[in-house]
Amino acid sequence: MNTFKNQYLSYSRLALFERCPMAFEFRYIRKAPSHTVDHLEFGSLVHATLEAYLKKLVEQQFVGKISLTDLHAEFRRQWQASDLMGMEWFREGETVLAKYVDVFPDFDYRGVVGLEYEFNLIVGEFTLHGFIDKIEVLKDGTLHIVDYKTNRLLTSQAD
Numbered sequence: 001m002n003t004f005k006n007q008y009l010s011y012s013r014l015a016l017f018e019r020c021p022m023a024f025e026f027r028y029i030r031k032a033p034s035h036t037v038d039h040l041e042f043g044s045l046v047h048a049t050l051e052a053y054l055k056k057l058v059e060q061q062f063v064g065k066i067s068l069t070d071l072h073a074e075f076r077r078q079w080q081a082s083d084l085m086g087m088e089w090f091r092e093g094e095t096v097l098a099k100y101v102d103v104f105p106d107f108d109y110r111g112v113v114g115l116e117y118e119f120n121l122i123v124g125e126f127t128l129h130g131f132i133d134k135i136e137v138l139k140d141g142t143l144h145i146v147d148y149k150t151n152r153l154l155t156s157q158a159d
Contacts, residue, residue: 010129041084043150049075051116058109068101111136
């Protein structure tokens with residue numbers, strides 16, 4: 001009998017186990033092939049759009065209001081390169097990005113510490129692995145960590 005030892009944790013793995021231990025077993029223990037699900041592809045597409053767009057703003061040393069028109073143009077570029085289909089997903093993407101601009105209308109490259117920042121945190125015998133979507137230092141020195149959510153209103157947690 002194979003003994004499974006999961007030394008590598010991530011939010012996705014923990015959330016899957018919490019939601020459905022059997023799905024966790026099939027995916028990570030039995031290594032059953034998985035099929036891309038549209039909502040997962042959609043989330044990846046929105047993340048890729050924000051990452052590409054915000055990286056351009058950092059490279060341009062941009063300070064000012066985010067352009068929803070430019071952000072939607074980046075989404076269209078990412079959309080064309082993806083396998084996602086259906087106007088409902090396209091419209092949803094535009095809606096989610098509009099919400100992003102409503103929540104985060106201003107951008108200052110000088111405060112951006114990281115975009116899609118990968119981390120590994122050793123916790124006992126485990127390694128917690130993940131990505132932080134955006135890290136900013138606010139004017140008062142507060143660290144602002146942003147976690148994009150495409151299945152509900154975009155949220156952030158300030159530390």
